[in-house]
Amino acid sequence: MGLDKSKTYHLMEVCGTHxxxxxxxxxxNLLPSYIRLISGPGCPVCVTPPEVIDAALxxxxxxGMILATYGDMxxxxxxxKGDNLAKRSAMGADVRxxxxxxxxxxxxxxxxxxxxxxxxxxxxxxxxxxxTSIEAAMEQNITNxxxxxxxxxxxxxxxxxxxxxDFNVQGFICPGHVAVILGEEGLRFFxxxxxxxxxxxxFDTDDIVNAVRMLMLQIAKGEARLENEYADVVRPEGNxxxxxxxxxxxxxxxxxxxxxxxxxxxxxxxRPEYAAFDAEKKFGITFRExxxxxxxxxxxxxxxxxxxxxxxxxxxxxxxxxxxxxxxxSAEGACAAAYKYRSF
Amino acid sequence: xxxxxxxxxxxxxxxxxIVERDGVSRSVKVNFIRDPRVGDYVMVHAGFAxxxxxxxxxxxxxxxxxxxxxxxxxx
Numbered sequence: 361m362g363l364d365k366s367k368t369y370h371l372m373e374v375c376g377t378h379x380x381x382x383x384x385x386x387x388x389n390l391l392p393s394y395i396r397l398i399s400g401p402g403c404p405v406c407v408t409p410p411e412v413i414d415a416a417l418x419x420x421x422x423x424g425m426i427l428a429t430y431g432d433m434x435x436x437x438x439x440x441k442g443d444n445l446a447k448r449s450a451m452g453a454d455v456r457x458x459x460x461x462x463x464x465x466x467x468x469x470x471x472x473x474x475x476x477x478x479x480x481x482x483x484x485x486x487x488x489x490x491x492t493s494i495e496a497a498m499e500q501n502i503t504n505x506x507x508x509x510x511x512x513x514x515x516x517x518x519x520x521x522x523x524x525x526d527f528n529v530q531g532f533i534c535p536g537h538v539a540v541i542l543g544e545e546g547l548r549f550f551x552x553x554x555x556x557x558x559x560x561x562x563f564d565t566d567d568i569v570n571a572v573r574m575l576m577l578q579i580a581k582g583e584a585r586l587e588n589e590y591a592d593v594v595r596p597e598g599n600x601x602x603x604x605x606x607x608x609x610x611x612x613x614x615x616x617x618x619x620x621x622x623x624x625x626x627x628x629x630x631r632p633e634y635a636a637f638d639a640e641k642k643f644g645i646t647f648r649e650x651x652x653x654x655x656x657x658x659x660x661x662x663x664x665x666x667x668x669x670x671x672x673x674x675x676x677x678x679x680x681x682x683x684x685x686x687x688x689x690s691a692e693g694a695c696a697a698a699y700k701y702r703s704f
Numbered sequence: 705x706x707x708x709x710x711x712x713x714x715x716x717x718x719x720x721x722i723v724e725r726d727g728v729s730r731s732v733k734v735n736f737i738r739d740p741r742v743g744d745y746v747m748v749h750a751g752f753a754x755x756x757x758x759x760x761x762x763x764x765x766x767x768x769x770x771x772x773x774x775x776x777x778x779x
């Protein structure tokens with residue numbers, strides 16, 4: 361087989377932490393021109409659609425509401441540019457940045473007369489912790505705590521990408537910490553169903569360079585296997601205890617992704633038995649498709665179709681301090697990474 | 705977002721642990737970790753230990769240092 365070096369081989373990572381590690385290390389510039397590293401839908405903040413952000417912003421208007429969130433979400437605009445949780449906070453809304461879902465439960469405990477909603481954003485890495493927070497609230501009889509689940513699943517998004525007629529990816533650098541939870545077993549679909557070379561990788565420069573080497577070797581040999589470069593941390597079976605608690609409180613449901621649209625069974629909702637802890641049910645949250653459309657092309661960026669620097673808004677009207685879309689807001693967004701580590 | 709850092713368990717109280725690295729410590733949950741022990745290294749994401757680090761990793765690092773020493777002796 362061998363490589364055809366007149367072609368371009370696209371290797372996609374699907375983890376915001378990989379996006380940042382690659383940008384920071386400058387690996388892209390050191391690789392030969394026929395290997396291109398691209399970012400996929402791996403930044404959970406970036407794949408959250410504007411209507412969901414709008415709903416979170418609206419929640420802050422409820423009297424007595426405390427909105428608890430990871431810092432990543434604080435500057436993400438909804439459908440209106442400049443409207444974000446930071447601005448709502450400046451205007452008097454009670455928005456608290458937490459490091460862990462457990463911190464949000466603690467806030468609820470301290471303010472029994474207020475409602476606390478935790479914005480549960482993230483992939484499978486974050487889902488078990490979010491589920492644990494529901495369990496902790498239930499066990500301590502904390503009734504003023506609920507979760508607005510924006511949790512997403514890796515596999516359905518990759519399948520949706522691969523089903524796109526323009527799909528042009530020859531290898532995947534798989535997210536190491538999602539794999540900690542799902543195990544090698546949970547990522548076999550890359551090789552077995554999609555027949556694409558895949559390597560579970562850690563987050564140091566050498567991990568990523570190793571993953572690129574392993575992928576290129578597979579491509580050259582015409583193979584499509586799942587390899588584990590991060591075996592010091594990722595077990596073949598993953599973490600069954602984490603999956604167990606996730607399954608107890610959460611269930612797959614249809615979800616909307618920025619760029620990918622609505623995908624069946626692609627996000628985690630809270631099981632109906634625990635509706636008391638489901639902010640969507642508790643506060644009757646509904647989603648309205650935004651009427652105003654900006655020229656933001658985050659949707660194409662998260663699919664790996666558009667390089668951030670190719671976006672007409674990049675670095676002109678869309679800047680980290682005044683972002684149009686989430687890929688420029690999130691520290692792990694492909695646009696923010698491209699902007700921060702751009703070459704002059 | 706899916707960032708995780710290796711931290712060492714300093715003390716344990718049920719499923720709560722104090723973890724530390726370079727003198728910085730914080731409380732995390734270890735409810736996904738089978739048989740957590742004081743001294744274990746765990747990967748921590750958003751306040752939860754998600755996996756135990758294999759002790760071999762530390763040994764590999766030490767082995768690398770031993771190799772370095774060997775080489776330094778010969779050059």
